[in-house]
Amino acid sequence: MDLSRPRCRPWRKLVLLASLLACGIHQAFGQMFISPDSLIGVKGFRTVLVLENASQDAQEYSWHRGAEDTVENMIVSYKPPSNSWLSGPMFSGRENVTKLGDLVIRRSAFTDTGNYTVRVDTGNETQRATGWLEIQELESNPEIWVNTSSVVEDVDSVAAICYTNATNVRWYVDYTLVSSNDRMTISPDLKNLTIHRVTRQDRQLYCEIDTIMEIPRRSEILSLTVAYGPDEVLLSTSPSIFKGVLSAKIGSQVDMACTAFSVPSPKYHWSHNGSLLSFSDASITLPSLAWEQMGRYRCIVDNPVTQLTMYREFQIQTPREEHSCCCKQRFLHLRSQSDLRYDIFPDFSP
Known part of the structure; x- marks a missing residue:
């Protein structure tokens, strides 16, 4: 099969296309021929034997099995002027002739392999051409x-x-x-x-x-x-983190959550001041922030398949003004405890 040779005319929309073997030779002499001379069809698909250089004033196209255009070998004939067609002894019920004289074979079978001869009658002359068709099995999927x-x-x-x-x-x-x-x-x-x-x-x-x-x-x-990741740990909190610090008042609610892109889904762990917490969810809520909950928090994300681990950490502190006030209150409290100790032990002096 030579796909590099020129085509005599564009193919119409077909289920099956074939390569052209000798188009240039026929075209040079201007004689009618079946394009291509040797056609490979596929079992179960539609095959088209295209007629080239046929007379434009054709009055009848008749297709035959074999190398002769005898009545006994006729498949089907078509008369363009009257738009009528006639089936012959070799007609299988799957053949048809187009308005341009092409032979169409639907659901091609292995028995369709062989020579095909077309005869074109114009009233003044008769043209003949013969071509070979071979039907092959389509290879199964790999x-x-x-x-x-x-x-x-x-x-x-x-x-x-x-x-x-x-x-x-x-x-x-x-x-x-x-x-x-x-x-x-x-x-x-x-x-x-x-x-x-x-x-x-x-x-x-x-x-x-x-x-x-x-x-x-x-x-x-x-x-x-x-399996991949985690690539990056994304942290979201309420109140928001600024420069690694989450400022929240004592008694307020603090929400913390982290996410990561990973396959399979990663595992989450949290630590507080270096100690691992019992939480294994991606988010933590502190409904009423207490003094002992202040400090450094770390969200740890690990993928057990890739064996990769990433983390993000931040600090929870009270607002600066509240932090100063609370420190002063604690100092006064300790001072009052010291004064009480002097009253109980008057002879004791620090």
Whole structure:
């Protein structure tokens, strides 16, 4: 099959297209011919034998099985002026002739293989042409295999095999056609793909082949589960944090929450002044802030599959004016306790 040769005329919209073998030769002599001379059709698909350089004032097109245009070999004939057609002994019920004289065979079968002869009558002359049609089986979809479907980003690799007899194999990763690069390698026979460093974008994987007349056939789509993250810990609080400090009054409510992008979903832990808290949720609420709840808080996020851990921390303090007032009250309280000690022990002097 030579796809580089010119075509005599554009193909109309067909289910099946064929290559042109000898169009240039026929066109040079201006004689009628079947395009192409040798056509490969696919079982179960529609096949069209296109008539080229036929007389424009044709009064009848008749198609025949074999190399002769005898009455016994006639499939069907069509008369454009009267828009009538007549079936012959070789008519199977699947053939039809277009207004341009092309023969259409629906649901092509292996028994359709053979020579076809067309006769065109103009009233003044008769033209004849013969072509060969071969019906072949469409190759089945290729099968695909991968060594693993659960991987860790930037750590694991994936090896895939496309099981097919085709020589033209294409690989798609996340529905994008790929080729060998610094992250992927495709074998010389195109049937093996290795992704050396899997990323989170490598979610779907499949191979595709071209069969008869370049009809593509695709394998099943395999989904990869790529573990990644956490990438970043995002912290949200009420009241808001400013320069790493959350200012809140004693007795007020404090809400703290952190999130992270990670697959699978990460685990959350909280610590207060270096001590791990019993909370295992992404958020904590302190309904009435107490003195002992002041200090440094840390939200810890870890992914048990990737074994990556990240954290964000901040400080809870009272507002500056309240902090000064409270310190003064505590000082006066301690001072009063000291004076009381002097009254109980008058002889004691510090």
